[in-house]
Amino acid sequence: xxxxxxxxxxxxxxxxMNSGKPVIYLxxxxxxxxxxxxxxKRAIQSELKDHSIDAQIIDVGCIGPCFMEPLVYIQxxxxxxxxxxxxxxxxxxRLIQNxxxxxxxxxxxxxxxxxDAPKMGMPRFFDHPMxxxxxxxxxxxxxxxxxxxxxxxxxxxxxxxxxxxLAMTPEQVIEEVKISGLRGRGGAGFSxxxxxxxxxxxPGEMKYLICNADEGNPGTFVNRILLxxxxxxxxxxxxxxxxxxxxxxxxxxxxxxxPLVREYVQKATLDxxxxxxxxxxxxxxxxxxxxxxxxxxxxxxxxEETALMASIMGHRGMPKPxxxxxxTSGLWGKPTNINNTExxxxxxxxxxxxxPSYAKxxxxxxxxxxxxxxxxxxxxxxCIEVPLGTPLKTIVFDIxxxxxxxxxxxxxxxxxxxxxxxxxxxxxxxVDYEQLTNLGAIMGSxxxxxxxxxxxxxxxxxxxxxxxxxxxxxxxxxxxIGTRRxxxxxxxxxxxxxxxxxxxRLEELCETINKGSLCGLGQTAxxxxxxxxxxxxxxxxxxxxxxxxxxxxxxxxxxxxxxxDQCIGCEECKGKCPTGAITGESKQPHVIDQKRCTKCGxxxxxxxxxASAVAKLDNEAKEAIL
Amino acid sequence: MKHAHRNSCxxxxxxxxxxxxxxxxxxxxxxYRKDKDDLLxxxxxxxxxxxxxxxxxxxxLSKEIRVPENExxxxxxxxxxxxxEKPAKHRITVCLGTACYVNxxxxxxxxxxxxxxxxxxxxxxxxxxxIDHVFCNGCCGHAPVVIVDNVVSGDWSPxxxxxxxxxxxxxxx
Numbered sequence: 107x108x109x110x111x112x113x114x115x116x117x118x119x120x121x122x123m124n125s126g127k128p129v130i131y132l133x134x135x136x137x138x139x140x141x142x143x144x145x146x147k148r149a150i151q152s153e154l155k156d157h158s159i160d161a162q163i164i165d166v167g168c169i170g171p172c173f174m175e176p177l178v179y180i181q182x183x184x185x186x187x188x189x190x191x192x193x194x195x196x197x198x199x200r201l202i203q204n205x206x207x208x209x210x211x212x213x214x215x216x217x218x219x220x221x222d223a224p225k226m227g228m229p230r231f232f233d234h235p236m237x238x239x240x241x242x243x244x245x246x247x248x249x250x251x252x253x254x255x256x257x258x259x260x261x262x263x264x265x266x267x268x269x270x271x272l273a274m275t276p277e278q279v280i281e282e283v284k285i286s287g288l289r290g291r292g293g294a295g296f297s298x299x300x301x302x303x304x305x306x307x308x309p310g311e312m313k314y315l316i317c318n319a320d321e322g323n324p325g326t327f328v329n330r331i332l333l334x335x336x337x338x339x340x341x342x343x344x345x346x347x348x349x350x351x352x353x354x355x356x357x358x359x360x361x362x363x364x365p366l367v368r369e370y371v372q373k374a375t376l377d378x379x380x381x382x383x384x385x386x387x388x389x390x391x392x393x394x395x396x397x398x399x400x401x402x403x404x405x406x407x408x409x410e411e412t413a414l415m416a417s418i419m420g421h422r423g424m425p426k427p428x429x430x431x432x433x434t435s436g437l438w439g440k441p442t443n444i445n446n447t448e449x450x451x452x453x454x455x456x457x458x459x460x461x462p463s464y465a466k467x468x469x470x471x472x473x474x475x476x477x478x479x480x481x482x483x484x485x486x487x488x489c490i491e492v493p494l495g496t497p498l499k500t501i502v503f504d505i506x507x508x509x510x511x512x513x514x515x516x517x518x519x520x521x522x523x524x525x526x527x528x529x530x531x532x533x534x535x536x537v538d539y540e541q542l543t544n545l546g547a548i549m550g551s552x553x554x555x556x557x558x559x560x561x562x563x564x565x566x567x568x569x570x571x572x573x574x575x576x577x578x579x580x581x582x583x584x585x586x587i588g589t590r591r592x593x594x595x596x597x598x599x600x601x602x603x604x605x606x607x608x609x610x611r612l613e614e615l616c617e618t619i620n621k622g623s624l625c626g627l628g629q630t631a632x633x634x635x636x637x638x639x640x641x642x643x644x645x646x647x648x649x650x651x652x653x654x655x656x657x658x659x660x661x662x663x664x665x666x667x668x669x670x671d672q673c674i675g676c677e678e679c680k681g682k683c684p685t686g687a688i689t690g691e692s693k694q695p696h697v698i699d700q701k702r703c704t705k706c707g708x709x710x711x712x713x714x715x716x717a718s719a720v721a722k723l724d725n726e727a728k729e730a731i732l
Numbered sequence: 733m734k735h736a737h738r739n740s741c742x743x744x745x746x747x748x749x750x751x752x753x754x755x756x757x758x759x760x761x762x763x764y765r766k767d768k769d770d771l772l773x774x775x776x777x778x779x780x781x782x783x784x785x786x787x788x789x790x791x792x793l794s795k796e797i798r799v800p801e802n803e804x805x806x807x808x809x810x811x812x813x814x815x816x817e818k819p820a821k822h823r824i825t826v827c828l829g830t831a832c833y834v835n836x837x838x839x840x841x842x843x844x845x846x847x848x849x850x851x852x853x854x855x856x857x858x859x860x861x862x863i864d865h866v867f868c869n870g871c872c873g874h875a876p877v878v879i880v881d882n883v884v885s886g887d888w889s890p891x892x893x894x895x896x897x898x899x900x901x902x903x904x905x
Contacts, residue, residue, distance in 0.1 A: 136869075136870060136871055136884065137870075137871045137873050137874065139884065140871040140874050140877060140884045140885050140886045141874055141885075141886060142885070171873075172871075172872075172873020172874060173873055175873070175874070321870065322867075322868075323868070324828070324829035324830045324831075324833075324867045324868035325829050325830030325831045325868060325872055326868070326870075326872075327868075327870035327871070327872055330870045361870075362813050363866070363868075363869050363870060364870065400773070401773070401776055403772060403775075403776060403811035403812070403813045403814070404811055404812035404813040405810065405811050405812060406867070417772060419769050420767075420768060420769040420770055420771040420772045420773065420807070421771075421772075421807065422806060422807055422810040423810060423811070424810075479872055479873075481830070481831030481834075481872035481873060481875060482830070482831050482834045482835070482875075483834060483835070487831075487872065487873035487874075487875075488873050489873075519830065522830065553830065555830045555831055555834055555872075556834075557834055561834055566834075569830075569833055570830075573867055576867075577867075579810075682891055684843060684846070684847065684890070684894055685846070704842065704843070704846055705839075706839050706842065706843050706890045707836065707839055707890070708889075708890050708891050711889060711891070712891070
């Protein structure tokens with residue numbers, strides 16, 4: 107079966123690329139669907155039917171730039187696919203008529219071609235400023251293949267890494283991964299090869315392997331993109347890891363909010379069993395391994411390995427003190443190896459290209475590439491992959507395209523609620539495990555949230571603490587009570603009721619909670635406070651001493667006002683104000699009744715740009731006016 | 733003896749609970765071994781089936797897998813996905829993930845709470861609309877994200893939410 111499997115898949119792929127009928131690829135990952143991809147799909151189907159056109163529609167994952175979604179690529183016979191962005195149902199008739207029926211591409215709506223060189227007067231899609239600086243190893247197939255078709259993965263040399271591994275001894279596989287320098291992509295950055303060796307060397311016949319796909323950090327979606335775009339890459343990595351450590355049973359623990367991932371992984375494992383890539387005698391070897399799917403249930407703490415194992419065993423997801431480490435005593439007391447989804451997804455590349463070749467990417471000590479989910483106030487949002495060591499500046503300003511609406515950059519937050527906010531002067535820092543840790547932030551699992559002048563850093567710290575406080579499992583006192591106390595102090599400060607001693611109090615609490623908490627959730631919960639105190643202390647002081655929020659984001663410390671000189675009396679805001687707080691005659695300046703105003707900001711959003719009559723003001727400034 | 737009495741009470745309740753529910757539950761139980769290790773997965777299946785965890789269903793589950801109800805509730809209340817009341821007809825969930833929060837999603841939630849006169853986690857008295865929040869839905873590129881009746885979509889604003897709620901009201905009147 108083996109050799110035929112690849113040649114058959116490659117033949118089918120070639121036939122698809124040279125198809126005699128039009129092929130329409132649709133970016134249909136969860137993010138594409140949130141942007142309306144399925145509505146677009148229905149419009150395409152009905153338009154094709156109306157014109158009796160025989161075309162093939164293929165759902166692919168997300169290629170990365172979420173801000174371009176919905177994405178549709180149209181491949182005409184003899185031509186490479188052309189990528190169209192922000193396609194709405196209203197665009198579909200024009201696309202079908204011009205492109206498919208008349209054969210003329212709409213250059214104003216196309217981003218580029220999926221080809222090795224510019225073609226038909228259009229640039230390469232991967233030359234787009236957001237994509238050009240990227241190196242796609244983990245995401246290499248995302249958005250390009252049908253994630254539910256194992257043949258597509260095989261055509262892209264999928265499972266060649268596993269074939270390579272099975273020709274080696276488990277020890278050699280571990281050595282190869284060690285040479286590659288691959289470190290845990292879940293955030294801690296422990297050497298993957300070393301972790302496997304610890305588990306391999308642990309005594310015991312029965313061993314387990316877990317892939318952590320409980321991507322719980324708010325603002326992070328890299329694992330979702332990978333699993334919705336190329337689930338086989340992760341599953342192949344799991345089989346290789348299981349072979350290396352000698353595990354016979356694996357679990358993939360998938361986040362509750364990712365139903366599409368579950369569906370795709372389910373389908374993928376069925377296809378693997380059929381081709382002998384999972385189950386007994388994998389690829390004709392004497393190696394047996396199977397994978398079960400477990401569903402998360404909305405508990406952030408289950409990202410912590412001991413809590414995750416408790417959850418797999420059906421219990422409350424509470425962490426346990428380590429040692430014993432999972433490598434010696436994990437699931438049901440047996441040696442267990444846990445890796446993050448991206449680590450697993452990287453393993454096939456390491457085996458396919460060889461450890462030394464993989465180690466050439468990135469920098470010394472942090473080799474390879476890392477995926478990040480870029481969000482917040484940047485223009486180009488989406489999932490990206492860059493070599494480790496790439497400066498944050500490149501990510502935010504080149505790949506991200508800078509700030510929206512010409513606002514000023516303030517900070518970039520890495521590592522979610524366990525990470526920190528990095529300010530403008532340090533934006534030249536490269537993303538690697540050590541440099542980020544030195545700044546008080548962490549690499550984390552890949553969230554990068556960009557903030558601008560309108561975001562208050564004290565409020566951001568309060569936001570993260572409200573999250574960790576909510577998600578604290580309550581087992582240990584420092585985390586359960588400490589996060590509550592820190593949140594209380596931060597809430598007080600953002601309400602303008604802070605006291606001078608509060609900063610000292612916060613610092614003391616941070617230290618105690620960091621040192622005293624049982625697991626990573628509590629130990630890292632102070633990080634957002636510590637980094638904002640370190641880099642944005644002036645904002646805390648403004649809240650406490652001047653009772654002023656410099657970003658005018660904290661509701662208690664700001665208000666909206668209509669500037670009478672600028673108001674044109676168009677009545678737009680008056681009509682939309684949900685509490686009826688705005689009064690004024692037509693063509694006359696309007697006024698906001700501060701007592702009724704809920705500070706929802708609708709008036710600011712809706713005021714015509716030519717007037718720009720709604721202003722956010724400090725409460726202090728208001729007193730000065732009066 | 734006390735224990736036996738409790739069981740006989742349970743039996744009566746079980747008889748009272750609709751046959752349909754028992755039937756739907758036994759289809760779920762068939763998929764699993766009678767093992768405590770499957771508890772979380774079984775609870776997830778029950779919620780998928782009924783939209784929440786009905787009290788009678790947990791009685792039956794307790795008997796089926798021989799795990800005391802307090803332990804079942806211990807697990808069920810630990811995880812945030814589980815609901816113990818029938819879901820509302822329309823469910824609005826505002827994403828408070830970092831990207832959404834930075835883009836003003838808390839204002840959307842505030843507006844929903846104000847307009848409906850309920851807090852996140854509550855349902856309106858007529859059982860029509862409930863509001864809730866989630867910490868990230870993984871569609872951060874389209875922040876702020878709101879999930880209305882299981883449909884995830886992006887680029888929301890307080891105004892858009894007001895209009896969506898008005899639509900529900902029109903639909904029910």
